[in-house]
Amino acid sequence: MQLDNDPQDPVWFDSWRGVLFASARILQVADRDMLEHDGFPLTWFDVLARLFDAPPAGMRMQELEELALFNRGGMTRLVDRIEAASLVRREPVPGDRRGVRVVLTAEGRNRYAAALLRHRQVIEREFGRRLTPAQHRAIADALWSWWHDVGPADATQDSG
Amino acid sequence: MQLDNDPQDPVWFDSWRGVLFASARILQVADRDMLEHDGFPLTWFDVLARLFDAPPAGMRMQELEELALFNRGGMTRLVDRIEAASLVRREPVPGDRRGVRVVLTAEGRNRYAAALLRHRQVIEREFGRRLTPAQHRAIADALWSWWHDVGPADATQDSG
DNA sequence: AGTCAGTAATTGCCAGAACAGGAACATTGC
DNA sequence: GCAATGTTCCTGTTCTGGCAATTACTGACT
Numbered sequence: 001m002q003l004d005n006d007p008q009d010p011v012w013f014d015s016w017r018g019v020l021f022a023s024a025r026i027l028q029v030a031d032r033d034m035l036e037h038d039g040f041p042l043t044w045f046d047v048l049a050r051l052f053d054a055p056p057a058g059m060r061m062q063e064l065e066e067l068a069l070f071n072r073g074g075m076t077r078l079v080d081r082i083e084a085a086s087l088v089r090r091e092p093v094p095g096d097r098r099g100v101r102v103v104l105t106a107e108g109r110n111r112y113a114a115a116l117l118r119h120r121q122v123i124e125r126e127f128g129r130r131l132t133p134a135q136h137r138a139i140a141d142a143l144w145s146w147w148h149d150v151g152p153a154d155a156t157q158d159s160g
Numbered sequence: 161m162q163l164d165n166d167p168q169d170p171v172w173f174d175s176w177r178g179v180l181f182a183s184a185r186i187l188q189v190a191d192r193d194m195l196e197h198d199g200f201p202l203t204w205f206d207v208l209a210r211l212f213d214a215p216p217a218g219m220r221m222q223e224l225e226e227l228a229l230f231n232r233g234g235m236t237r238l239v240d241r242i243e244a245a246s247l248v249r250r251e252p253v254p255g256d257r258r259g260v261r262v263v264l265t266a267e268g269r270n271r272y273a274a275a276l277l278r279h280r281q282v283i284e285r286e287f288g289r290r291l292t293p294a295q296h297r298a299i300a301d302a303l304w305s306w307w308h309d310v311g312p313a314d315a316t317q318d319s320g
Numbered sequence: 321a322g323t324c325a326g327t328a329a330t331t332g333c334c335a336g337a338a339c340a341g342g343a344a345c346a347t348t349g350c
Numbered sequence: 351g352c353a354a355t356g357t358t359c360c361t362g363t364t365c366t367g368g369c370a371a372t373t374a375c376t377g378a379c380t
Contacts, residue, residue, distance in 0.1 A: 012288030013280065015296035016186075018303025019287075023183040024229040025306060026176075043366095061329060069184045074367050076330055081366090098328045098375045120173070127179075128172030135302040136175035142295040143178025146185055203336095221359060234337055236360055241336085258345045258358045 019143075026126045033122050038115040043070045044082055045119065048112040051088065051104045058091065058103035087111055179303075186286045193282050198275040203230045204242055205279065208272040211248065211264045218251065218263035247271055 031042045038045075046069050051059060065075040079102055082088045087108030093099035104112070128136070191202045198205075206229050211219060225235040239262055242248045247268030253259035264272070288296070 010284075010288065011293050011296040011300060012284065012291070014300035014304070015291070016283050016287050017307045018300055019179050019183050020187075021229070021307035022303045023179050027180075028232070062327095069181070071367075072188065073369075077366075080330095093328095096328080096376075098373095100329065123176050124170075124172065127176050128170065130305075131172070131175070131302050133171050135298070136171040138295070138298040139302055140171060140174035140178055142291050142299060143182045144174070147177045147181035222357085232338070234339090237337075240360095253358095256346070256358085260359070 022127070026123065029126055030119060030122050034115060034119060037118055038111065040082075040085070040087075040111075040115070043068075043078060044087070045112070045115055046070050047078065047082060047102075048087065048104065048108060048115070051102060052109065052112050056103075058101040060093070061100055061102065064102060082108075182287070186283065189286055190279060190282050194275060194279060197278055198271065200242075200245070200247075200271075200275070203228075203238060204247070205272070205275055206230050207238065207242060207262075208247065208264065208268060209276070211262060212269065212272050216263075218261040220253070221260055221262065224262060242268075 027042065034045060035041050047064060050064060050067050061075055061079065064079070065073070068075065071078060079088060079090070083090060086105055089103050089105050091101045091103055093101050131139075187202065194205060195201050207224060210224060210227050221235055221239065224239070225231075225233070228235065231238055239248060239250070243250060246265055249263050249265050251261045251263055253261055291299075
């Protein structure tokens with residue numbers, strides 16, 4: 001936010017604006033592209049991705065909810081919609097009749113694979129090609145820990 | 161997406177995941193914090209920020225809509241809500257009776273300034289302190305062009 | 321067995337977001 | 351002056367998201 005570049009802004013603020021604007025702009029493009037070509041938005045893609053990487057028995061609703069990047073809460077309704085589109089199936093958990101396992105259908109698997117392929121092309125075009133490999137390496141190293149689940153330690157303390 | 165780290169993934173994909181996960185996680189925290197302490201979400205903050213940096217005459221709806229980071233369409237309704245909270249005012253455009261200028265009210269200016277102060281503290285805590293200045297500098301340099309409006313040129317061509 | 325706190329997921333409700341359509345106005349060319 | 355075309359913003363409608371309450375079940379304790 002705060003578009004004008006105030007020369008007294010600390011470095012981390014410029015860095016943050018870069019991360020923020022890049023992801024926001026690229027997601028706008030990617031979401032629109034996915035909706036148009038694959039027929040579902042990134043929120044679905046996020047869920048399908050988790051299930052694709054999950055063991056074949058699928059995942060519990062709670063796990064999905066915790067891992068979801070884009071939507072906080074409302075996972076029941078979201079899975080309802082994805083299920084109505086036959087990309088996903090709810091199955092009983094063997095030993096716990098309260099629980100539900102969410103599993104990819106064959107169609108869901110195929111549609112996800114196709115969407116992933118296209119999505120990667122979009123990201124490559126909008127992001128990958130626009131920086132040098134050295135720049136990508138620097139960013140990947142710096143932000144590595146955010147997608148490796150928990151946030152990293154304080155850089156001013158020594159911890160690695 | 162695609163949580164597991166496939167060793168054959170290109171560098172730009174790791175880099176992208178870093179940007180994506182970092183911004184998503186940090187925005188979740190920042191949005192919740194702002195809602196709780198300032199009484200409005202990041203979508204409002206985004207609009208207020210544009211107006212704060214705009215000339216005193218304010219901005220047209222269209223400009224706001226184009227620049228908005230978080231909000232896809234529906235700017236009329238969004239400005240309705242912000243206006244109902246007295247943070248913003250619609251004024252006629254002298255010479256074009258279709259048009260509207262959206263202007264910050266005094267209260268809007270104050271509330272924005274307070275929110276910005278707190279927001280920066282949150283970002284510093286969640287992001288600023290977690291990387292070294294060198295890392296921040298690298299990211300800021302690489303992603304500079306995304307918040308300097310249009311995306312950068314292809315890194316494989318020479319353009320700077 | 322019977323009760324009771326704890327857990328998993330769904331439902332209802334309302335604010336907010338997305339999308340299409342339309343009214344009011346400006347601008348251009350005749 | 352007048353019609354044709356594009357702009358600017360709003361309204362109607364439908365869908366999504368967030369939160370609290372609810373249902374259905376489990377596991378432990380008596």
